[in-house]
Amino acid sequence: MIRPCTKADTPRIEAIINDAAEQYRGFVPTDCLHDPYMSMEVDGRVGARNWRRVRFWGWQDDQGQLLGVMGIQQVRDAL
Numbered sequence: 001m002i003r004p005c006t007k008a009d010t011p012r013i014e015a016i017i018n019d020a021a022e023q024y025r026g027f028v029p030t031d032c033l034h035d036p037y038m039s040m041e042v043d044g045r046v047g048a049r050n051w052r053r054v055r056f057w058g059w060q061d062d063q064g065q066l067l068g069v070m071g072i073q074q075v076r077d078a079l
Helices: 007-024 040-044
Strands: 002-004 054-060 066-073
Touching (some): 007 054, 007 066
Antiparallel strands (some): 002 054
């Protein structure tokens, strides 16, 4: 099921994104791929409705475990 993420999902969002970012190590310039790639700073962005913020959506399995995420951020007049 795809659903909007909440602040309660923050640790899992961080883990998913940091795990995925590891796949790019060696291909992305080192100044763009820091460790961790995403920290708990994401907390202020989860579920935010402010156009400058990222709204995260997640895919969860039948047991309710969040397995994947995507972020949507409106920039100027493009989404």
